[in-house]
Amino acid sequence: MHPRSLCAVAVLCMAAPAAAGTVSGKLELPPGAPDRPPPRGKAFVDRTPNPLAPVRPVNPLPAIVISLEPAPTTQFSSPPPQAVSWDLLGESFARPVLPVRIGGEVRIRNKGRSSPVLVAAGKPSLLIKKPLNPTAEITFIPGTEAGPIEILDESSPHLKGRIVVMASPFFATPNAKGEWEIPNVPPGEWVVKVWYDTGWLDRPDEQITVGERRTELTLKLPARWPVKP
């Protein structure tokens, strides 16, 4: 390249603001799957594993959220929160755990046959207590404080979902292979945290520096899936 051209590029680079990067990675699950919860709604006989194939382990991926928390030195302009859709497929939500940013809107669409009356545990004013008919949807803003909110149907004990209100706008959920990607992360120092089901996993959080280039991470999750209190 011509020296003058190189200089021009360098000048341009110095003059323009730092570009956002993408943080992606893969979850390295521990050898043992999470413990299967005890039988819920046990009836007259104990559940018995089928004799033809081993019982499928609990899949923890739908309950995992990867979040990037800014380090104290990181300055960035927060993007506006975006609406999130959460499909009610019938007797369960499409995802058991739904991450949403503070101030972000949640839209629940009923794709099932029943008409549950959804309520937010501990926050009776969050949702209007009325049946959510099939194909209908309900929109609400979970809150302004980070933390989990349980959404459940009073008449269907098995129908339960959890909204995790995130303080950071940069989070992602893994796919079936455990891969995840968070785009448009402003450059700077970030701390990677992993949410599992009911809380943040008790693990050494990675501190990464995000630049223009894609940042690849492999998050090693602890065995027994300990959750911080």
Added chain:
Amino acid sequence: MFWSKIWLFIVAAAAAIAITVALLLPRPAQRARVDEERQRLVVACDVVGIQMRDSARVQVDVAGAFARQPAVELALEKASAAESISEKDAKDARELAADTIAEVKGTRPDFAILIDARGRVVARAGIDEREYGDTIAGRWLVDDALAGYLRDDLWHADNRLWRVAASPVIKGPTYVGAVVVGNAITKEYAEGLMRPLGAKIAFYADGQNVAASSTITMDKVHDVHAKLAASGADPAADCKAQPFMGRSGKEEYTAVLARLPGEAETRGAFFTVFIERSRTLGLGATLDAVTKDDLSFSNFPWPLVALGFLAALGVGLALMILEADRPVRKLAADSVQLARAQIERLPEEQHRGRFGSIARSINIQIDKLAREARAARRDLDQLLGPGEGDGGGGGGGLGTLDLGGPVPARPEMSRPAPSAEFRFSDPLPAPDLDLSSSQPARVTAPPLPAGASGAIPRPPPPRPKPPLPGTSSAGTPPPAPMPSASNPQISPALVMAAPGGLSGLHELLTAEEPVPDVGSAEEEASFRAVFNEFVELKKRCGEPTAGLTYPKFSDKLRKNRDDLMAKPGCVGVKFSVYVKDGKAALKATPVKQA
């Protein structure tokens, strides 16, 4: 009467014991019946649990067999691989499920649901057959089945309770879905549960009766369930809980309540097993339950009862005769003899017990009356002096009373003693007759004034007269003395009035004729004679006679006569005048009955 009372006490005690036993005996029987009912209900409740558990096992087996159908495996494998479920695939799967249900031997499932590996409903058979494609994953049963478990559950949907079971569908090593089979809890199912138990059952969920073996709807059921749910007790021990009493209309039932497990438990699902409450076995109910056979001679000791009754009656009657009837008759006979004066007193020594007391009491009263009579006689004697024919020995003679003396204190007497002597010393208002004086009248004739004897005609000497009956000469006050010079202490003024004046009066006195209480004319004449004599004697004694009038005088006489006549044994009164302490005095002498 002692033994009669003892016998009455024994009979009363036996009756009380019999009543107590009769009232108490049904209670143990009632307790036994209640315990038996409770045990019966507990057994029925346990049997319901056992039967439902057995049914669940059968269902799980059916679901497993259903899931192992190759056609089912293929259909679910295909559906799991598809992004969406086509109508054709759903229809094929529904027909397959229906055919599979039809092939089940024994209790066939009411419905079957084929679910792919994603938890989507591929087809429904027997229920909502047109619905497919919705996700049923999330239900605990389905999640466990998709994870590889066979299990059962109890669902509450469409106001019905469903016994469901699920099995994973595995093709080769891959899970391709699950099968859910289910049966509704219906009236027929409830009846089948209760058929060998002889009880009734009702299933409830979400506050509603969803199925029952009968149309009976008891009250209190939901309250009992609420208390049970709030107690935190182990649902497995519900059947062992204390039965409760429920009511349906007028009927009472004994029931036990047990919560149902599974997902329906969260919807307040439970069942009650109940039986009609046996009637409380009180004495009345026990008697109502007595049958003719119970009263037959072969089952009831009638001879013993009759013997006991007759023995008790006989002993009672014998004691009554011995202790009451015979003594009463004897006392009555003695009383009749007493009334007839055949005996003077009741033979109290011949009467025992209370009857002897009665006889003694009567005798005491008789004695008392006799004593009082004697005392009264003595009192009269003291008041009036010994009466004529009295003899001073209690013959009943009446003396005189000086009315001119000081008035003594009035003793306690039920009735004033009659006075027999009057002294009209004060002609003005006549003093009250003090008939109660205990001082015997002392008759003291005043000295006659000079020439008085001449002024008074002497009566003829007294003729011998027969003594009055019942009297004796000894101690008997002398008859009215005739005025004479030899007996100056006694005024010869006899006032036993006689039409013939003093001579006639003397005749009367000496003849001891009682003053007849006859017609007023005779009475008036006699009183007039006495009055005249009395006036005459007063004049002789130098006493004033100005205020002395015949009406007053006759009233006094009449009153005194009446008083004396009221005394027992007095049939007449004779009046005489005499001088006492120098003053004219009047003496009344009762004439006793012969």
